[in-house]
Amino acid sequence: MRLETIITLANSNVAGMFYAMEHSLRSMGCRLPLQVIPYDDQLFDLPDNAFWLEDDEVFCFLKEYNAHRMMRKYVCLMRQNYCFVDTDVVFLKDPSEALLGHDGFVANCTHWNNPNHTLTRESEVYFRSKSTTYPKFLFNAGQFACDRPIYHDFNEFKASCLSLPDTTLSFPFHDQPGLNYLVSRSEVPFTNLTLPPHNIESSWAGDYIELGVPPSIGSANAPYLLHWAGLDIDGRKPIDQLFLQHMPEIQRRAFLESQTSAPTSFVRRLKNFSNAVIADFKSNFWS
Numbered sequence: 615m616r617l618e619t620i621i622t623l624a625n626s627n628v629a630g631m632f633y634a635m636e637h638s639l640r641s642m643g644c645r646l647p648l649q650v651i652p653y654d655d656q657l658f659d660l661p662d663n664a665f666w667l668e669d670d671e672v673f674c675f676l677k678e679y680n681a682h683r684m685m686r687k688y689v690c691l692m693r694q695n696y697c698f699v700d701t702d703v704v705f706l707k708d709p710s711e712a713l714l715g716h717d718g719f720v721a722n723c724t725h726w727n728n729p730n731h732t733l734t735r736e737s738e739v740y741f742r743s744k745s746t747t748y749p750k751f752l753f754n755a756g757q758f759a760c761d762r763p764i765y766h767d768f769n770e771f772k773a774s775c776l777s778l779p780d781t782t783l784s785f786p787f788h789d790q791p792g793l794n795y796l797v798s799r800s801e802v803p804f805t806n807l808t809l810p811p812h813n814i815e816s817s818w819a820g821d822y823i824e825l826g827v828p829p830s831i832g833s834a835n836a837p838y839l840l841h842w843a844g845l846d847i848d849g850r851k852p853i854d855q856l857f858l859q860h861m862p863e864i865q866r867r868a869f870l871e872s873q874t875s876a877p878t879s880f881v882r883r884l885k886n887f888s889n890a891v892i893a894d895f896k897s898n899f900w901s
Contacts, residue, residue, distance in 0.1 A: 615717055615761040617710040618695040620646055621667065623687050625653040630869045631701040631847075634860040636661055638704040641860070646710060649696075651686050671768050679779070684789040687755070691764045691796060692771060700756035702842040704857045706831045709759070712838035718803030719760045721753035722837060724816045726806065731788070734781045737795045744798065750809060751798055755790040757817065757841050764800040774799055807837075814838075820845050822853045848873045 620639060624632045636648060649667040650660060657666065669689040676685050690698050697709045713720060725732055732752040733741065741748040765771035774796055775782040782792035797804070807814040816822075817837035830836055840856060847854050849870050858866050 615713045615715075615720065615759060616695055617646055617697055617713060617759070619649050619693075619697075620644070620709065621649045621651065621687075621690055621693075621696050621698045622701055623651040623653055623684065624658075624701050625656040626658040627656065628653075628701045629658045630861065630865060630872075632658075633661070633865070634857055635699065635701050635703050635705075636664065637860040638706075638857075639709075642705045642708045644705070644708045644710055651689060653683050653686065672771075675768075675772060675775075676783070679783040681783045682786060682788060684755075685783070685792060687789060688771070688775075688793070688796065690758075690760070691800075692766070692768070694760065694762050697759040698757065699839065700841065700843070702845075702847065702857075703757060703839050704860060705839045706836060706856075707838040709838055713759055716759075716805055716807070717761050718805060719758065719764070719797055721758050721804070721806040722808065722814065722817050722839070723754040723757060723806070723841070723843075724808050724818060724821070725752045725754050726750050726809065732790055732794050734785055734791045736778060737781045737791050740778065740795060741798065750806065751804060752794055753797075753806065754818075754841065754843055755788070755793040756843050757839060758797075760802070762802070764797060764802050771796075817841050818843055819851075819853050819857075823851050825853075827852060846873055 622632065622635065632650070639648070645663070648664040650664060651667045660666070667689065672689050673686060676688070687698060690696060697713065726749045729749045729752050732754075741751065744751070765774060775792075777799070778795055781795050785791055805812075808816060814835050815837055817839055819840050819842045822840075840853070842857065845851075847857050849855070849858060858869075861869060
């Protein structure tokens with residue numbers, strides 16, 4: 615895979631994390647253009663070689679179904695030679711070098727050992743029908759790469775969404791089940807770098823909390839990025855410093871203050887769990 619661009623999703627509320635992610639990318643020597651999918655209308659100033667990525671056709675389609683705005687990252691599925699990352703990511707290596715030699719759709723996470731939040735009831739039926747070892751096809755929707763368009767035009771993409779709309783369009787909490795289904799349904803060749811024969815170490819920052827030290831960045835099997843994915847970056851964990859070091863001191867203090875005043879990840883998870891229980895109850899008893 616020869617990357618042509620890095621893609622992310624952001625608005626002004628996550629500008630601080632965006633700048634840290636961008637700084638880590640550039641500090642690793644990657645000079646590829648950075649395309650930013652707008653989460654909503656709250657835009658902010660982008661650095662050099664970064665551009666807003668609009669797709670009115672996809673955005674209007676998602677709006678028609680009142681889809682979660684995180685699903686805007688579906689625009690990636692009709693593009694090629696990109697690496698997508700959420701803003702709560704720091705790069706440990708140049709992704710354009712790390713992904714050389716890999717093709718198709720490339721994941722870099724360990725959701726195969728924890729499939730929570732990757733499935734809905736209906737998409738789990740689909741994945742179970744595909745393989746008894748279906749978790750090996752699941753991935754975190756906050757980091758992935760692909761060398762080809764998974765869907766070659768909007769109509770093909772739309773038809774795939776409508777084949778399982780409760781997962782791809784109506785799921786109220788985030789984009790992860792929908793993206794997992796859309797990628798799998800396309801039958802694009804799938805590789806997860808944390809599985810054999812590659813065996814790269816985990817890219818989830820949560821796996822390094824007990825270690826107290828960051829992974830060995832220089833080793834061959836170290837991940838090319840770290841993703842906080844559901845973890846607060848509050849400076850209390852040694853691993854957080856790997857992210858915070860990419861912020862200027864004044865910005866870092868402001869960011870940490872905003873983190874302590876925001877709801878904790880536990881509260882957010884509890885709220886999402888409660889919403890999921892309510893949605894499941896409605897689907898079973900109110901329909």
